[in-house]
Structure formats: structure tokens, C-alpha cells
Amino acid sequence: MRGGRPLRLSQSLLIFLGSISLFEVSRPVVAASVASSTDTVVTHPASLVNLFIGTTNGGHVFPGATLPHGMVKVGMDTDSPGNHAGYDADPIFNVTGFSQLHDDGTGGSIPLSLFKLFAFPFCGADDKFEECPTSVDDRKVLRKVLPNGSPDDFAEPGYFSTNLSTGLRVELTAMRRTAVHRYTFPKGTVNPRILVDITNDGQQSSTDPEMLLNGTTARVTGASSFAASFGPGRYRAFTCVDFKGDGFDLGAPKQSGAWLGNSGIQQSTNFQQLYFGFREQLGALFTFAPAPSAGPTTILARVGVSFISTDQACANAEAEVPAFDFDATRTAAFGAWDALLGRVQVDTKGVDKNMTELFYSSLYRTHISPADYTDENPKWKSTEPYFDSFYCNWDTYRTLYSLMALHDPEDFSRIVRGLLNIQQHEGWMPECRGATAMHFIQGGSNGDPIVAEFFVKYHEHLDVLNVSAPALYSALVADAEVQPPNWDLQGRQANIWKSLGYIPSDIWEPSGTNTKQVSRTLEYAFDDFAVSQVAKIMGNAADGTKYAQRAQNFVNTWNPNITVPGRTDIKGMMQPRFLNGTFNFTDPRHCSVNDPLQSTCFLNAVNTDGFYEGSPITYSQYVPQDTAKLIELQGGPQKFIDRLNFIFEDNYFDSTDEPSQQIPFMYHYANRPGLSTQASRQTIAQFFNTSVNGLPGNDDSGAMGSYVAFYLAGLYPLPATRQFLLSSPYFPSISFTNPILGNATTIRVTNFAGNPASGTGGQVFVKSVTIDGAPWHSNCFIDWDAFRAGSTIELEVTTDINVPCGKDASALPPSLSTGGYD
Ligand SMILES: *[C@@H]1O[C@H](CO)[C@@H](O)[C@H](O)[C@H]1NC(C)=O
Numbered sequence: 001m002r003g004g005r006p007l008r009l010s011q012s013l014l015i016f017l018g019s020i021s022l023f024e025v026s027r028p029v030v031a032a033s034v035a036s037s038t039d040t041v042v043t044h045p046a047s048l049v050n051l052f053i054g055t056t057n058g059g060h061v062f063p064g065a066t067l068p069h070g071m072v073k074v075g076m077d078t079d080s081p082g083n084h085a086g087y088d089a090d091p092i093f094n095v096t097g098f099s100q101l102h103d104d105g106t107g108g109s110i111p112l113s114l115f116k117l118f119a120f121p122f123c124g125a126d127d128k129f130e131e132c133p134t135s136v137d138d139r140k141v142l143r144k145v146l147p148n149g150s151p152d153d154f155a156e157p158g159y160f161s162t163n164l165s166t167g168l169r170v171e172l173t174a175m176r177r178t179a180v181h182r183y184t185f186p187k188g189t190v191n192p193r194i195l196v197d198i199t200n201d202g203q204q205s206s207t208d209p210e211m212l213l214n215g216t217t218a219r220v221t222g223a224s225s226f227a228a229s230f231g232p233g234r235y236r237a238f239t240c241v242d243f244k245g246d247g248f249d250l251g252a253p254k255q256s257g258a259w260l261g262n263s264g265i266q267q268s269t270n271f272q273q274l275y276f277g278f279r280e281q282l283g284a285l286f287t288f289a290p291a292p293s294a295g296p297t298t299i300l301a302r303v304g305v306s307f308i309s310t311d312q313a314c315a316n317a318e319a320e321v322p323a324f325d326f327d328a329t330r331t332a333a334f335g336a337w338d339a340l341l342g343r344v345q346v347d348t349k350g351v352d353k354n355m356t357e358l359f360y361s362s363l364y365r366t367h368i369s370p371a372d373y374t375d376e377n378p379k380w381k382s383t384e385p386y387f388d389s390f391y392c393n394w395d396t397y398r399t400l401y402s403l404m405a406l407h408d409p410e411d412f413s414r415i416v417r418g419l420l421n422i423q424q425h426e427g428w429m430p431e432c433r434g435a436t437a438m439h440f441i442q443g444g445s446n447g448d449p450i451v452a453e454f455f456v457k458y459h460e461h462l463d464v465l466n467v468s469a470p471a472l473y474s475a476l477v478a479d480a481e482v483q484p485p486n487w488d489l490q491g492r493q494a495n496i497w498k499s500l501g502y503i504p505s506d507i508w509e510p511s512g513t514n515t516k517q518v519s520r521t522l523e524y525a526f527d528d529f530a531v532s533q534v535a536k537i538m539g540n541a542a543d544g545t546k547y548a549q550r551a552q553n554f555v556n557t558w559n560p561n562i563t564v565p566g567r568t569d570i571k572g573m574m575q576p577r578f579l580n581g582t583f584n585f586t587d588p589r590h591c592s593v594n595d596p597l598q599s600t601c602f603l604n605a606v607n608t609d610g611f612y613e614g615s616p617i618t619y620s621q622y623v624p625q626d627t628a629k630l631i632e633l634q635g636g637p638q639k640f641i642d643r644l645n646f647i648f649e650d651n652y653f654d655s656t657d658e659p660s661q662q663i664p665f666m667y668h669y670a671n672r673p674g675l676s677t678q679a680s681r682q683t684i685a686q687f688f689n690t691s692v693n694g695l696p697g698n699d700d701s702g703a704m705g706s707y708v709a710f711y712l713a714g715l716y717p718l719p720a721t722r723q724f725l726l727s728s729p730y731f732p733s734i735s736f737t738n739p740i741l742g743n744a745t746t747i748r749v750t751n752f753a754g755n756p757a758s759g760t761g762g763q764v765f766v767k768s769v770t771i772d773g774a775p776w777h778s779n780c781f782i783d784w785d786a787f788r789a790g791s792t793i794e795l796e797v798t799t800d801i802n803v804p805c806g807k808d809a810s811a812l813p814p815s816l817s818t819g820g821y822d
């Protein structure tokens with residue numbers, strides 16, 4: 001990918017805004033943008049979501065049924081190696097069951113995927129109860145494959161269906177804590193059988209399973225303990241399963257019993273209850289009577305889940321899906337998604353259909369995690385919301401919550417309350433968390449920029465959103481100041497950070513691992529920046545100054561003398577530093593695709609290099625709060641542009657990892673917004689598309705989804721600030737409706753002329769901006785005020801890539817060292 005040929009900055013500064021365009025001032029109403037072209041209105045955005053993007057090749061995307069931020073995420077599990085979200089789109093993989101809980105786009109070990117159901121039209125060789133191949137390895141079957149080679153699977157928000165090679169059809173839908181399954185057996189099935197699996201989670205990590213089954217009602221309750229996915233803990237989960245005939249009275253099961261490994265044990269009529277100690281594989285198996293009519297037998301299963309008790313799992317199911325109404329549940333789930341996604345409206349005129357699909361699919365994936373586990377927290381009692389599956393905040397803080405701030409402040413506020421509640425009970429906000437267990441920290445204390453983002457944008461609405469400012473500030477200060485017993489799981493290595501202003505390579509403290517010292521230094525600096533922004537708004541000027549100073553500590557790991565081998569012009573790098581102030585050396589290419597040693601920088605690498613999931617070259621661009629200072633350190637705007645070009649041309653840009661996310665937009669700070677527009681559009685063209693392998697890596701709990709949604713909206717956020725970097729949207733207009741602020745904000749391109757397929761060139765470079773009809777002084781950023789007021793932002797675009805940000809330095813996006821954010 002090319003960054004385009006740069007102009008010298010001195011030249012570009014001479015290009016003034018030629019004339020102030022006087023576009024017709026339109027009313028700030030959401031319908032206005034679409035009223036003029038009714039054929040291009042998106043009426044049901046949920047129907048445009050493609051849930052299969054990123055469901056093979058390591059995207060780990062969850063394509064099953066869930067509500068927005070629902071706890072239950074019911075989906076199909078396959079035996080593929082990358083089945084972190086259960087599913088793989090490649091039909092060579094066999095189906096092992098339909099389980100109730102998943103995460104979306106995560107790494108680590110396979111999370112959740114527990115309490116699988118499975119159904120047999122015909123069991124074993126002789127169709128005998130005892131011969132059923134019940135173990136996870138022996139029961140699995142292939143899906144039906146369509147003539148075009150793809151599996152016969154379908155999904156839309158809140159619904160999933162598949163046809164298996166056995167002739168069975170499976171459909172799934174969900175409420176927050178309850179899944180509903182519909183099994184349609186092939187015509188002629190004499191003994192429709194359904195299995196409940198208590199033990200096989202994604203890691204097969206079960207201990208202490210227990211199960212009760214009632215041979216009259218066919219109710220199964222069960223529980224087991226399982227391993228966390230990215231941390232040392234374990235968790236216990238509970239389920240409650242009931243069955244019902246779809247359109248006929250199912251009656252009592254013909255046969256019922258437990259299975260252990262591969263043998264079904266039929267229970268006698270009086271044998272109602274089973275208890276098991278350690279069992280590797282255990283569950284219940286039922287044979288039902290077929291439907292009395294000539295048609296196929298269709299059986300519904302309602303599966304409640306809880307982290308508290310089996311009683312609560314049953315209560316959840318009874319309350320959420322009282323009548324087992326599959327279609328009503330599906331309609332409600334789809335409706336919830338349609339309403340939420342519909343808050344963002346695009347005009348599709350002149351836009352490739354698949355771009356609209358990419359946009360809504362990406363937006364969809366930003367509302368899968370974190371998951372609303374309210375009333376399901378086993379660790380303490382609270383009336384506050386409880387959210388889980390923060391996996392991890394390091395991934396999502398950069399773009400996901402800023403997107404939420406634009407259209408979904410209620411969910412955002414409840415997530416923030418959940419983070420604050422965790423801090424009040426555990427001492428620190430989570431950086432990473434799954435299945436109620438603390439997970440490993442990847443960078444800093446990345447709950448900080450999330451709650452700060454909320455506060456900066458909604459501090460005038462805390463009453464209606466039920467968020468306590470003192471609680472929020474205490475949580476930030478605890479992260480910033482108090483060293484936890486184990487900084488691998490929560491908080492920061494705060495003491496040395498406070499005394500030294502960086503994390504040295506050669507200090508070994510007992511309470512955490514001595515790795516990723518440089519990337520942690522950079523993350524801590526950004527986290528402190530987030531604290532400073534909140535302090536200032538709260539009127540705490542002293543803290544505002546203190547934390548803003550700490551936010552500048554990133555300079556402490558800058559070694560001005562390091563160059564890239566063969567490129568002496570690329571000078572100055574973030575580097576590991578010793579306690580005594582001298583630097584150690586890490587090759588700038590380390591962990592990049594050009595690394596001669598081909599090292600990895602993941603958590604499990606016992607590394608002394610100082611960097612996490614990114615090269616020194618990447619991290620040398622990672623100071624979002626103060627890019628102006630970075631430009632100074634790198635030798636001025638032209639050197640900075642040269643370095644960005646070098647990053648793209650020599651393949652140091654890593655689209656799979658979050659520290660690279662801002663890089664395509666960084667030309668803005670050197671007054672070359674056209675180059676950002678082009679680099680960001682080339683990034684989309686090269687790495688993100690609507691195919692099943694359309695993600696370059698994991699979705700990371702919607703981190704990549706929110707990143708793509710912002711790029712397509714022509715925006716890039718800086719969390720915990722009022723700043724949005726501005727480019728051109730891929731649509732003639734895009735509107736964000738905000739239910740708390742009351743009004744919709746519309747960004748409209750007055751002379752929209754389509755999107756260049758490769759991302760290169762085109763009439764896409766922002767030349768002038770008006771906000772509610774008044775000229776705005778920058779082509780490079782807009783302020784939160786425009787969204788708060790529900791403004792109409794009108795952009796004029798040009799084919800001239802050399803457009804500057806505006807007339808003078810005030811048109812450049814704010815940076816800390818140039819007095820920004822005050
Ligand atoms: C899937 O199952 C089929 C039939 O049971 C078997 O032939 C095939 O090898 C399995 N595929 C994989 C990838 O294990």
C-alpha cells in the first residue's frame with residue numbers, strides 16, 4: 001500500500017481555503033438527508049448485516065443469535081482449530097453441538113462454548129438409545145453443503161439456522177439469558193433424540209459437573225466449573241433446559257437417561273435424579289415421540305443460563321420465554337437490533353451495496369460485547385449493572401466506545417456503571433475480563449480511557465444516565481495511583497511509574513511480570529491523559545495539570561539516536577530503558593513482518609524486548625494525546641510524513657493489531673489530510689471486505705468492527721477528548737441519532753461522487769466544511785459540540801489530495817504539547 005506522494009509542507013501551507021462555500025443550510029433533521037432520495041433509505045439495517053464476515057481464517061467472529069450485549073450468545077460449534085466463537089464457515093469442519101454462550105473475535109484459549117445441545121434423527125447403527133455416539137468426538141456430523149460449495153447456514157441479527165448432513169434443521173434465537181432452539185427432524189424420523197451436554201466447553205475443561213433430570217417433564221438442570229480463557233481463574237455456570245413440541249403435545253419422553261462418554265444409560269421410571277463427581281463427558285439424552293401428524297417432527301428447546309444457580313437459570317428462562325414462542329423471540333431480537341442499528345442512517349445512493357453491508361455488519365459487531373451479565377455476578381451482590389466479556393479493554397478503548405458515544409449513550413452508561421462497580425469491589429477497573437474471571441492485562445489500565453470518554457462526552461447528563469461523578473473519578477485515581485497485588489491482572493505497576501516516569505527494563509518486583517515495559521509506558525501515559533481530561537472538567541485544576549504532565553512521560557522512552565537498518569533517515573524510536581537512565585536496544589523491526597528474527601510479541605512470549613503486539617516502529621507512532629510532540633521528536637512535519645510513507649511502503653503497518661489503528665489518519669497532524677483519507681481508504685480496500693475471511697485478524701470483541709465503521713463514516717476518534725479526525729464518508733450522508741441528546745447529527749457530502757475501488761484517488765478529499773451553515777475552520781477535525789447539538793455538517797470534496805487542514809495552526813487537530821484539549 002502506498003501513502004501517496006507527499007508535498008512539502010511549506011507548499012501545502014500556502015494553499016488557503018479558496019472560497020467559503022455557501023451551501024444551502026438544511027434543517028438538522030434525520031429524515032432530511034434521506035427524504036430527497038427515498039429509494040436509497042435503509043429501512044431495515046439489521047437485514048443488511050452479514051454475520052459471517054470474519055468467521056474463518058482466524059477472525060473468530062460469532063455469527064450466532066444474541067441480543068445487543070446479550071449474555072446468551074447461542075451458536076453452532078464446529079471442530080475447527082480456530083473455533084473461539086464456536087463457528088467456522090469452512091464446511092469441511094464438523095458440528096459438535098449448539099452451545100449457549102460465546103465471545104466474539106477473541107484470542108487466548110477458547111472461551112465459553114458451554115452447555116451444547118445436539119440432536120439425532122437416527123442413533124448409532126441400530127438406532128438404539130444405548131448406542132448413541134454421545135461423546136463430543138463421536139457424535140459430530142458435517143453440515144449440508146450447497147452446490148456452490150458453501151455450507152447451508154443462514155444468520156441474521158438474533159437468528160441462526162443450519163441444515164446438517166443428517167437431514168436435521170436447527171434454528172436458534174435468544175433473549176438476554178435464554179436461548180431457544182428449534183430442531184426439525186427429517187420426515188420419517190421414528191425416534192427423535194436430543195442430547196444435553198453439561199461438560200464440553202470449548203476447552204473441555206469441566207470439573208465438578210452435576211445434573212438432575214426429570215424423566216416425566218424432560219427438564220434438565222446442570223452445572224459445571226470451567227477454565228477461564230485468558231486468565232488463571234475458573235468459573236461455574238448453570239443451566240436449565242426444557243422441551244416442547246412445536247405444534248403438538250410432546251408428552252413425556254419415551255426414553256430418558258444420562259450419558260457418560262459414549263454410553264447412554266437409560267433410567268428406570270423411578271430413577272429421577274443423577275449426581276456425578278468427576279466425569280470428563282456427561283449429559284442427558286431423551287427420545288421423544290414423533291409428531292402425530294404426517295409432517296416432520298419439530299421440537300423446541302428452551303435453555304436458561306445463569307452464573308448463580310440452576311434455580312436462577314430456570315427462572316430466567318421462564319421469565320424471558322414463558323410460552324416457548326420461537327418466532328416471537330426471533331422477531332423481538334431482530335427488532336431490538338434493527339432499532340439500535342437504525343440510529344445510524346446512511347444514504348446509499350451511488351454506493352456499492354457491499355459497502356453498506358460492510359458498514360452495518362461492522363456496526364453490528366460493536367454491540368456483541370461486552371455482555372450484560374446483570375444479576376448474574378456470583379462474586380458480590382449489587383443493584384448496579386454488571387457487564388462481562390471485556391476482552392480486552394486494550395483492544396476496544398480506541399474506537400468502540402467513541403462509536404457508542406455517538407448513538408448509544410444508555411448502554412454506554414450502564415457499561416461504565418459496571419466498570420465502576422467492579423472497581424469498588426475489586427479495587428481496580430478491569431482491563432480484561434471474561435466469564436466473571438480477571439484476565440491478563442495487555443497494556444495499561446485501559447478502563448480509564450473508556451470511563452473518561454464517557455465523562456468527557458456526557459458529564460452534563462450524569463443524572464439521567466445514573467452515573468456518579470465521584471465514583472468515576474475515584475476509580476480513575478485508584479488505577480493511576482495504587483499499585484495492585486498483581487499488575488498482570490489489574491491496575492498498573494504504579495509505584496515505579498510515579499517515581500520514574502517510565503517502566504524500566506531492569507526492575508523485578510514480586511507482584512507482576514517484567515515485560516512490555518515500553519508499550520506499558522506509552523499506555524500509562526495515555527491513561528493518565530484520560531484522567532487529566534476528567535479532572536479538568538471536574539474543576540480539579542491541580543490534578544488536571546498533574547496528570548497532563550504524566551501524560552507527557554512517553555518522551556522518557558524516546559531514544560533519538562536509533563535508526564532502522566538501511567534507513568538512517570528514519571531516526572528516533574521508542575526503546576527500552578534501564579533504571580539508571582541508559583537505554584537497552586530493541587531492533588526497530590522487532591515483531592514486524594520484516595523482523596529478521598521473526599519474533600512474536602504476544603503475552604505468552606517471555607520477552608525482554610519491551611513491546612506488546614507491535615514493533616518499535618509502530619509504537620513510535622503511538623502517542624495519540626500528543627502527535628504534535630511526536631512530529632517534533634521525529635524532526636518536523638516532512639520527516640513525519642516520510643516516516644508514515646515508509647511505514648506503509650515497507651509493510652510496517654499492521655492492520656491486525658490495534659496500536660496501528662490511528663496510523664493511516666496521522667497525516668492530518670502534518671497538515672496533509674488528503675494523504676490520511678487515501679491511506680485509510682486503501683486500508684479498507686486491502687484488508688476489510690464482506691467475505692467470510694474479510695478480516696485481517698481477530699475482530700477483538702468489536703474493536704475492528706468499530707474501527708471499520710469509523711473509517712467508513714469518514715471519522716477517527718480520540719477517546720477521552722472532544723476531537724474526531726475528519727475525512728470523507730463512503731456515503732452521500734450519514735446520520736447519528738442520539739436518544740439522550742435528542743437530535744440527529746448528519747454528515748453530508750454535498751458533491752458526493754462515489755468511492756474509488758482501490759481507495760486510491762477519487763473525489764473524496766475534504767476541501768471545506770460547514771456546520772449548520774456556518775464555515776468551520778478545519779478540514780481535519782470536528783468537535784463533539786457538533787454531535788451534542790445535533791448539527792448538520794456539510795463537506796465539499798475535491799480530487800485534489802493536497803488540500804490542507806485550513807488557514808492556520810488552529811486548523812490542525814489538537815495535541816497536548818500545543819495546548820490542545822483546554
Ligand atoms: C467430519 O465427519 C466426517 C463424517 O463423520 C468425516 O468423514 C470427516 O473426516 C470429518 N471431518 C473432520 C475435519 O474431522
Ligand SMILES: *[C@@H]1O[C@H](CO)[C@@H](O)[C@H](O)[C@H]1NC(C)=O
Nearest residue numbers: 152153154155161162163169
Ligand atoms: C434448510 O432447509 C430448509 C428446509 O428445506 C430451508 O427452508 C432452509 O432455507 C435451509 N437452509 C437453512 C440455512 O436453514
Ligand SMILES: *[C@@H]1O[C@H](CO)[C@@H](O)[C@H](O)[C@H]1NC(C)=O
Nearest residue numbers: 213214215216217271272273
Ligand atoms: C418431575 O416433575 C414432576 C412435574 O413437575 C414432579 O411432579 C416430580 O416430582 C418431578 N420429579 C422429580 C424427581 O423431581
Ligand SMILES: *[C@@H]1O[C@H](CO)[C@@H](O)[C@H](O)[C@H]1NC(C)=O
Nearest residue numbers: 409410411413414464465466
Ligand atoms: C436511571 O435510573 C432510572 C431510575 O432507576 C431508570 O428509570 C432509568 O432507566 C435509568 N437510566 C439508564 C440509562 O439506565
Ligand SMILES: *[C@@H]1O[C@H](CO)[C@@H](O)[C@H](O)[C@H]1NC(C)=O
Nearest residue numbers: 558559560561562581582583
Ligand atoms: C544520542 O547521540 C548524541 C550524539 O552522539 C549523544 O550526545 C546522546 O547522548 C545520545 N543519546 C542517547 C539517548 O543515547
Ligand SMILES: *[C@@H]1O[C@H](CO)[C@@H](O)[C@H](O)[C@H]1NC(C)=O
Nearest residue numbers: 506578579580581582583584
Ligand atoms: C545501566 O544499567 C544497565 C542494566 O542494568 C547496565 O548494563 C549498564 O551498564 C548501566 N549503565 C550505567 C552507566 O550505569
Ligand SMILES: *[C@@H]1O[C@H](CO)[C@@H](O)[C@H](O)[C@H]1NC(C)=O
Nearest residue numbers: 505506576584585586608609
Ligand atoms: C536488553 O536487550 C536484549 C535484547 O533484546 C535482551 O536480550 C536483554 O535481556 C535486555 N536486558 C535487560 C536487562 O532487559
Ligand SMILES: *[C@@H]1O[C@H](CO)[C@@H](O)[C@H](O)[C@H]1NC(C)=O
Nearest residue numbers: 686687688689693694695696
Ligand atoms: C478480504 O480481506 C482479507 C483479509 O484482510 C484478504 O485476505 C482478502 O484478500 C480480501 N479479499 C478481497 C477480495 O479483497
Ligand SMILES: *[C@@H]1O[C@H](CO)[C@@H](O)[C@H](O)[C@H]1NC(C)=O
Nearest residue numbers: 352354355358688689690757
Ligand atoms: C465490493 O464489490 C466490489 C465489486 O465486486 C469489489 O471491488 C469490492 O472490493 C467489494 N468491497 C467490499 C468491501 O467487499
Ligand SMILES: *[C@@H]1O[C@H](CO)[C@@H](O)[C@H](O)[C@H]1NC(C)=O
Nearest residue numbers: 028740741742743788789790
Ligand atoms: C434539537 O434541534 C432543535 C432544532 O435545532 C432544537 O430546537 C432542539 O433544542 C434540539 N434538541 C436538543 C435536545 O438539543
